[in-house]
Structure formats: structure tokens, C-alpha cells
Amino acid sequence: MGEKRRLLGLRAEQFRHPWDREATQALQQVPGLDGLLRLTLGTAAQEWFYLENMATGVQVGWNQLPWLYELLQEACQILDMDVPYLYLRQNPQPNAYTLAIRGDKPFIVLHTSLMELLTPAEIQAVIAHELGHLKCEHGVYLTLANLLVLGVAQIPTWGMWLAQGLQTSLLQWLRCAELSCDRAALLVAQEPQVVVQVLMKLAGGSPSLAHQLDGQAFLAQARAYDQRGWSWLKTPRTLPLTHPLPVLRAQEIDRWSQSPAYQRLVAGKEN
Structure with missing residues (x-):
């Protein structure tokens, strides 16, 4: 493939x-959400999370893992956006997340186990996925959802009760928002197989098996699930999840990669 x-x-x-757009509109109508956001995401909280992350991770830059920083730089150039902070944190669970409180001091965190599981192109797709949250301005809702999931929100008792009531709505929104970010990953990778490989490895990969997995077989699995599964059976299965089912994400990105909308974007005919 030529230059991106x-x-x-x-x-x-x-x-x-479109599911992201609809879920965001629904979340904006949830009573009590604005009050919880003001309670949990004030200036003090913003500074605390920024400093806590700086103290417990390795900040990536031109003088620290420059190859990884270059992947971040290129992804930001492709998506036409500012470069956020990037940190690497020790964690055996392959994961990445983004925190951006009211658009200030946004940062992305990659777990070290991702480095063992993915190729550089796939790592860049993960970075691009996280950049998608920033590009789509998911920041405030995303941070609140991450705080609830990570269990680190310091909220008074009445606030925690309110947060628990909102959790179902937030998780529904987050699952939809993730699909937009998968599209951002594809816009940077500009090769759907890269994104599918990431989803497949996160679903069932390991450092020793990753190179043996077949993305086309995973897509066939996704299509079989779609043909045999009923939507009303899938919904209860996904309610407690922060991300859509891996096979659903793979099929969604495969479909969008073949759409006229995607083809026009990467051909430079939409900007």
C-alpha cells in the first residue's frame, strides 16, 4: 500500500x-446528568487525574519510545487534529483508554500488554481509535463512563446513587460511541484488515498465538453470528458491556470499509 x-x-x-449520534442525543436528555458532571469533573478532579496518570505511567515522546510517538503523530496528521499526551502503563490486560475533561489536557493510555500482542500498524489503529473519542468530542461523557467503570470516581453517597442510575444509559452510549472510533481507526489504518486483526486479537489472541489467527475466518464467524443471532437475544448479552461484541464491531467496520462514504473520504472527495 502507498503513502496514507x-x-x-x-x-x-x-x-x-448513526448509533453514536442517536445515543448522544438520548444521553443529553437524561435528567440529573449535568449535575453529576459538575460534581465529578470539576477543575480539582481534572488536575488529580492528570497528575495521577503522570506519576504512574511512562509518557511517550520523541525522547521516550520515539517509534510509538511517531505512530501517534502520523495518526493525528491523518485525522487532522492536535496531538494529545500518550502514556504507557504496566497492565496485563490489553486495553487502552482516553480521558479528556472538558477538552483540557486530553491523554491516551496504552497498557503494556498491547505491545506484546499487536503489530505496530495494529497499535496505531488502537491509538487512532482513542483519537476518535477526542475527534468526536466524546470527552466529558467518556471520562464519566471511564471513571464509573474504573471505579475511581470520588463521589458523595447521593452522587454515587445518581451515577448508578445513569450507568445503563452511559454504557449504552459508550457502546455506540465505540463504533465511531472504530471508523477513526480505519481512516488511519486505511486497510480494514488491520482493524479486524485488532478486534480478533483482543477477542481471543495471545502473544504466542496472534500470528496464527486469520482475520478472514473471524469475519466469516461474524457473519455467521449475524445470520443466526436474534437481536432480542443479543441485547441482554450486551447491557453490562463497555464495548459492542467483537464480532459486531468487525462486521460493522467491514461494511463501512466498502461503503461509498468511506471510499469518498479516503479518496479526498469529502473534505
């Missing part, structure tokens, strides 16, 4: 998944 196209002037609405 930079998508100058790219807007979030050009790749935002």
Missing part, C-alpha cells in the same frame, strides 16, 4: 456512526 492520505479538514460528522 491525510484527511485535511476532516470533521467528526463525516465518520460518526
Whole structure:
């Protein structure tokens, strides 16, 4: 594949998944959400999380893992956005997350186990997925959802009760938002197989088996699930999850990669 196209002037609405758009509108109507956001995501909380992450991870830059920082730089150039902070943290569970409180001091965290599981192109796709949250301005809702999931929100008793009541709505929104971010990953990878490989490895990979897995077989598995599964059976299965089912994500990204909307974007005909 040749040099990747930079998508100058790219807007979030050009790749935002329709489910993300609908779920965001629904979340904006939830009573009590604005009050909880003010309670948990004030200036003090913002500074605390920023400093806590700086103290417990390794900040990536030109003088620290420059190859990884270069992947971040290129992804930001393709998506036409500012470069956030990037940290690497020791954790045996392959994962990445983004925190951005009211758009200030956004940062991305990669777990070290991702480095053992993924190729550089796949790592960049994960970074691009996280950049998608920033590009789509998921920041405040995403941070609140992450705090609830990570269990680190310091909320008074009445606030925690309110948060628990909102958790179902937040998780529903988060699952939809993730689909937009998968699209951001594809816009950077510009090769759907890379994104599918990431999803497959996160679903059932290990450092010793990752190179043996077949992305096309995983897509066939996704299509078989879609054909045999009933939507009303899938819904209860996904309610407690922060991400859509891996096979659903793989099929969604495969479909979008073949759509006229995606083809126009990467051809530079939409900007």
C-alpha cells in the first residue's frame, strides 16, 4: 500500500456512526446528568487525574519510545487534529483508554500488554481509535463512563446513587460511541484488515498465538453470528458491556470499509 492520505479538514460528522449520534442525543436528555458532571469533573478532579496518570505511567515522546510517538503523530496528521499526551502503563490486560475533561489536557493510555500482542500498524489503529473519542468530542461523557467503570470516581453517597442510575444509559452510549472510533481507526489504518486483526486479537489472541489467527475466518464467524443471532437475544448479552461484541464491531467496520462514504473520504472527495 502507498503513502496514507491525510484527511485535511476532516470533521467528526463525516465518520460518526448513526448509533453514536442517536445515543448522544438520548444521553443529553437524561435528567440529573449535568449535575453529576459538575460534581465529578470539576477543575480539582481534572488536575488529580492528570497528575495521577503522570506519576504512574511512562509518557511517550520523541525522547521516550520515539517509534510509538511517531505512530501517534502520523495518526493525528491523518485525522487532522492536535496531538494529545500518550502514556504507557504496566497492565496485563490489553486495553487502552482516553480521558479528556472538558477538552483540557486530553491523554491516551496504552497498557503494556498491547505491545506484546499487536503489530505496530495494529497499535496505531488502537491509538487512532482513542483519537476518535477526542475527534468526536466524546470527552466529558467518556471520562464519566471511564471513571464509573474504573471505579475511581470520588463521589458523595447521593452522587454515587445518581451515577448508578445513569450507568445503563452511559454504557449504552459508550457502546455506540465505540463504533465511531472504530471508523477513526480505519481512516488511519486505511486497510480494514488491520482493524479486524485488532478486534480478533483482543477477542481471543495471545502473544504466542496472534500470528496464527486469520482475520478472514473471524469475519466469516461474524457473519455467521449475524445470520443466526436474534437481536432480542443479543441485547441482554450486551447491557453490562463497555464495548459492542467483537464480532459486531468487525462486521460493522467491514461494511463501512466498502461503503461509498468511506471510499469518498479516503479518496479526498469529502473534505
